[in-house]
Amino acid sequence: MLVYSPLTLAQIYKYQDKQGKWHFSDKKPTKHHTAVQQIDLTPKNKAKKTKPYLTVKTANGQLNYTANNPLLIPAQGFLYDTETxxxxxxxxxxxxxxxxxxSQQNSRIKRDVYFRYVIGDPNARPDTADIYPPFTDYKPLRISQSFNGQFSHHSAGSRYAVDIGMLVGTKITAVREGVVxxxxxxxxxxxxxxxxxxxKANLVKILxxxxxxxxxxxxLLGGVNVKVGDKVKAGQVIGLSGNTGYSTGPHLHFVIRYNNRGKTQSVPFKFLQPNNKSVTPKKGDWLLPYSPR
Known part of the structure; x- marks a missing residue:
């Protein structure tokens, strides 16, 4: 059992019992185990910006409000007046x-504003091509939550998401080619x-x-096999499944999104299956592994 305070957690222990099963805890194991690893969660350096942000600077007597995008994907920035x-x-x-x-001409009074962003090009239009299942194994895997799922798939950005139940450590593969x-x-x-x-979930995003x-x-912690900027092919292994973040048990959460004229929107899709079949994912259905040869 994990007992911890989210505000003070700085390290955890990963250890293997006599049966070879791995465990995580914020308490150092008191009994002998075959392997104990200490994982330090305290950042070593100040984190770089990983999402679009706003800066306000004075130049030539005026205030310039600038949208900064540190990502490898276009982003749409919005500036709003806080009062109105x-x-x-x-x-x-x-x-x-x-x-x-x-650009504000009078630099002596800073305007009260707030910034919002949506990643992706607002002019992008999703194609309708079917995709490969996001896993490789010899077993079929069951869909535990699909489109419009009552538990967590009801917002515009998650309406067409799927959850696929799987054992921790299952190989996760790219459904299409792209860039991390x-x-x-x-x-x-x-x-x-x-x-x-x-x-808090560990993840990979591919454009x-x-x-x-x-x-x-x-x-899985330590299970991401790619880095930002990598080009990946459909069917390529990009990581290992786990149970991290907002999750009730081991599974993969998968969703495709785009910028729909300033709003994040999820995209419906079909999975390719053997014999050139394609299926719309539904709760309780079983998916067979299938990837490009």
Whole structure:
């Protein structure tokens, strides 16, 4: 059992029992185990910016509000007036770039604003090509939650997501070719008792040629096999399944999203199956492994 405070957790212990099963705990094991590893969760350096953000600087007597995009995917930035809630400006920022959102002539009084962003090009239009299942193994795997799932698939960005139950350590594969735009591989725990877990899942995000991007979530700590900037092929192993973040048990959370004119939208899809069949994922269905030869 894990007993910890999310605000103070800095390290955990990974250990193997006599039966060869791995465990995670914030308490150092008192009994002898075949292997004990200490995992330090305290950042060694100040983290680099990993999402779009706003900077406000003075130049030539005016204030410049600039949208910064540190990602390998376009992002759309929005600036709003805090008091009126009205949109001041919006701009599409190319990958690894900055764009001016607004210039204020009077630099002595800073305008009260807030910034919002959506990743992806708002002009992107998803294609309708079927995709390969996101795993490779010799066993079929069961869909535990599908489109419009009552537990967590009811927002616009998650409506067309699927959860696939699988043993920890199952090989996860790319459903389409693309470029890795984000990874996370620094968390070991899981739970649904608190919103604290919502953004903790280890994951891989891959940008596709049509402007959509896929998220593979709840991966195993230490199980991410790719890095940002890597080009991957359909069927390529990108990581190992796990049970991290907002999760009730070991599974893969998979979803394809795009920027739908300033709003994050998920995309419906079908999985390719052997004999050139394609299926719409439904809760309780079994998926067979299938990948390019």
């Amino acid at each position: 809630k009205n949109k001041v400006s919006s701009v599409v920022v190319p990958p690894l770039s900055t764009e001016t959102l607004f 735009i984000k990874t996370r591989d620094d968390y070991a725990l899981a739970g649904v008792s608190s919103p604290y877990f919502l953004d 596709h040629q049509d402007g959509t991007y896929a998220t593979y979530g709840h991966l």
